[in-house]
Amino acid sequence: MEDVFDRALAEVGREPLCMTVASQIRASILSGALSDGTALPSEKELSARLGVGRSTVREALRILQAQGLISGGSSVSTKGPVVTRDGALPIAASALEAVVALGQVPLADLVGLRTLIESAALRAAAEARREDALEAAEAALEEMRAAGADVERAHRADVAFHAALIDGADNGAYSLVYRVLRESIAAHLRDALDAEPDPGGTVARLVAEHEDILEAVRAGDGHAAAATLRGHLDGFYGS
Amino acid sequence: MEDVFDRALAEVGREPLCMTVASQIRASILSGALSDGTALPSEKELSARLGVGRSTVREALRILQAQGLISGGSSVSTKGPVVTRDGALPIAASALEAVVALGQVPLADLVGLRTLIESAALRAAAEARREDALEAAEAALEEMRAAGADVERAHRADVAFHAALIDGADNGAYSLVYRVLRESIAAHLRDALDAEPDPGGTVARLVAEHEDILEAVRAGDGHAAAATLRGHLDGFYGS
DNA sequence: GTTACCAGCTTGTCTGACAAGTTTCCAGCA
DNA sequence: TGCTGGAAACTTGTCAGACAAGCTGGTAAC
Numbered sequence: 001m002e003d004v005f006d007r008a009l010a011e012v013g014r015e016p017l018c019m020t021v022a023s024q025i026r027a028s029i030l031s032g033a034l035s036d037g038t039a040l041p042s043e044k045e046l047s048a049r050l051g052v053g054r055s056t057v058r059e060a061l062r063i064l065q066a067q068g069l070i071s072g073g074s075s076v077s078t079k080g081p082v083v084t085r086d087g088a089l090p091i092a093a094s095a096l097e098a099v100v101a102l103g104q105v106p107l108a109d110l111v112g113l114r115t116l117i118e119s120a121a122l123r124a125a126a127e128a129r130r131e132d133a134l135e136a137a138e139a140a141l142e143e144m145r146a147a148g149a150d151v152e153r154a155h156r157a158d159v160a161f162h163a164a165l166i167d168g169a170d171n172g173a174y175s176l177v178y179r180v181l182r183e184s185i186a187a188h189l190r191d192a193l194d195a196e197p198d199p200g201g202t203v204a205r206l207v208a209e210h211e212d213i214l215e216a217v218r219a220g221d222g223h224a225a226a227a228t229l230r231g232h233l234d235g236f237y238g239s
Numbered sequence: 240m241e242d243v244f245d246r247a248l249a250e251v252g253r254e255p256l257c258m259t260v261a262s263q264i265r266a267s268i269l270s271g272a273l274s275d276g277t278a279l280p281s282e283k284e285l286s287a288r289l290g291v292g293r294s295t296v297r298e299a300l301r302i303l304q305a306q307g308l309i310s311g312g313s314s315v316s317t318k319g320p321v322v323t324r325d326g327a328l329p330i331a332a333s334a335l336e337a338v339v340a341l342g343q344v345p346l347a348d349l350v351g352l353r354t355l356i357e358s359a360a361l362r363a364a365a366e367a368r369r370e371d372a373l374e375a376a377e378a379a380l381e382e383m384r385a386a387g388a389d390v391e392r393a394h395r396a397d398v399a400f401h402a403a404l405i406d407g408a409d410n411g412a413y414s415l416v417y418r419v420l421r422e423s424i425a426a427h428l429r430d431a432l433d434a435e436p437d438p439g440g441t442v443a444r445l446v447a448e449h450e451d452i453l454e455a456v457r458a459g460d461g462h463a464a465a466a467t468l469r470g471h472l473d474g475f476y477g478s
Numbered sequence: 479g480t481t482a483c484c485a486g487c488t489t490g491t492c493t494g495a496c497a498a499g500t501t502t503c504c505a506g507c508a
Numbered sequence: 509t510g511c512t513g514g515a516a517a518c519t520t521g522t523c524a525g526a527c528a529a530g531c532t533g534g535t536a537a538c
Contacts, residue, residue: 018301029341055294059297059298063304065302066301066302092331096331096334098265098269098330099327102268102269102324103324104328105412105415112412113356116355172348173348174348176339177335180335
């Protein structure tokens with residue numbers, strides 16, 4: 001299983017060597033040749049096998065780390081870098097965040113897409129009515145009630161509520177893109193919550209709206225749930 | 240304007256130094272302190288000003304480059320790295336692509352999300368009726384007619400057609416996510432086209448469906464366009 | 479059997495070096 | 509004066525070596 005690192009480096013035009021190294025390892029990861037949790041050889045061994053210096057290997061590893069494909073050798077340890085599957089999601093989220101911060105995609109567009117996806121997910125969830133998803137949403141709602149004026153806690157519960165309902169739609173693409181979008185929108189939501197003069201009252205209002213949404217989904221009325229959701233989101237993001 | 244690099248490095252717990260450096264420069268870019276096109280100091284100068292070694296600076300720059308925030312010092316040149324705005328978007332797209340590739344989201348889910356987004360985009364495009372988008376779609380359609388039985392060429396034109404219409408919705412988030420989804424779905428679409436016993440006839444049918452969609456958008460009837468689209472996609476992906 | 483310790487390995491970082499290419503600038507020449 | 513040639517300086521890319529700090533595994537002593 002180590003042959004992956006032994007093949008000759010492809011000769012690419014003027015591309016720096018570390019890019020080539022990173023691309024090759026990336027391709028091995030994405031193709032599944034290196035599966036989740038696989039430990040890569042140590043930097044020294046990689047450098048020896050690929051025939052490049054350790055600095056070059058380190059830069060390649062930094063690139064892969066920035067892409068979320070390997071989970072960094074934790075500071076000081078004897079463990080080499082590890083291939084990771086879950087790392088790519090926060091990276092994608094922070095990349096989206098950068099796009100938004102640089103003004104490439106307006107926040108309003110992100111909110112629009114989020115509303116679109118969540119509305120569709122609520123309709124699907126109202127049809128499926130998966131008990132586990134409804135229970136998870138109910139638990140999040142309960143947590144939100146308990147949070148009271150604790151904005152941080154309420155926010156976490158809010159996120160869990162929406163995520164649970166969207167997972168109830170049983171569409172991995174919905175859940176995935178929603179999670180990425182949420183990361184990008186989260187900061188703004190937190191700001192809005194923090195700016196509220198009466199956090200406790202606002203949270204109570206949100207809880208009430210969530211109750212309406214959950215009840216509509218339970219009743220199988222996806223359109224009502226989606227309509228309530230749109231009002232719920234508009235309340236926060238202006239529109 | 241160089242003070243940005245002179246401030247002391249924040250003391251972060253166990254985080255490697257290069258991460259801290261990268262985070263600080265990243266923050267300066269996202270906050271606008273370093274605007275588009277600004278040339279960063281050379282590696283040596285950065286290393287001197289920040290009080291870290293050049294290797295550390297190089298790793299930080301690799302991270303920023305992987306995040307699309309700086310456009311890499313082109314191999315060999317006297318030009319330092321340059322802050323860039325456009326780089327983040329393709330990076331976000333490829334990060335999402337990695338998530339999809341690793342997350343093993345079922346194809347049907349991806350197609351479902353694509354259909355959802357494209358339907359909404361068609362409705363928005365039918366309202367906006369942006370002339371440039373309609374013309375781009377028309378051009379892609381013409382290219383598709385000219386492609387005939389050339390599956391490769393027809394596929395490229397097909398992609399361009401859908402992308403043009405979605406861009407017509409004027410929602411950056413739609414366009415971004417659509418591009419990512421397209422990358423993940425493209426291979427399957429190609430397979431479907433290749434498997435067709437009568438490529439020329441199939442392409443002709445697709446062209447006819449595209450004509451219907453474009454006409455509906457031109458007429459401002461977004462719902463008809465979306466309905467036609469759903470039939471169009473179902474024809475390919477089963478459902 | 480348990481514990482303490484030491485050698486070896488890993489990452490993080492710095493320094494120094496060199497190759498190849500580009501830029502700048504100055505001296506020499508028309 | 510104006511132009512040209514080339515050298516010096518600077519840049520990135522890459523390598524090699526060194527050291528600190530921390531983890532691991534084996535081993536010797538108790």
